[in-house]
Amino acid sequence: MQSIIITGGAGFIGSHVVRLFVNKYPDYHIINLDKLTYAGNLANLKDIEDKPNYTFVKGDICDYELILELMKKHNVTGIIHLAAESHVDRSIKDPFTFARTNVMGTLSMLQAAKT
Template sequence: MRSIIITGGAGFIGSHVVRLFVNKYPDYRIINLDKLTYAGNLANLKDIEDRENYTFVKGDICDFELVMDLMKKYEVNGIIHLAAESHVDRSIKDPFTFARTNVMGTLTLLQAAKLYWESLPEK
């Protein structure tokens, strides 16, 4: 079974991507990792929340241990990264949060994926 983490999956675009994957690929496990900040809303996913191939995890993409644990627990094959601080006004008001999520969050995902996939035995 393929397992894919989709970050930011409770947001407007993310929820559409999550729904598409859950419905189109019933043999894939879809893990929705979302911090549920101002943009995230689980009501966007009410129609699929009980599907067998769907898992929601409330968490921060900057949490390296969490990301590594998810990679190991679900034997993740891929990541679709949609989590981001995207409101320009917020980036001006609080640039550190903007940079933390968008830069450090992306780096966290990349490093966790690299370390996890390098640790897998060659097939």
């Protein structure tokens, strides 16, 4: 079975993408990687949480070792990267968190995919 990681899958847009993939592609294992910060809500995915081709992993995209572990363990063949800090008010209040997640987190995903 091929596996796809979808980052930010508990957010508003991400949960719709996760649900679409889980239901439309039952032969793919969909791994939802989300840190569950202010934007993540697992209640968005109650209807698919018990599907056999769905796995939720609470984790940070900046955790390179976690990403590598998931990719190896599940033989990941694809990544849909939706995780991001996006609220403008929060970006002004705490720009380092935004830079860490949006830049370093994306770099972590790219490096893991390259390995």
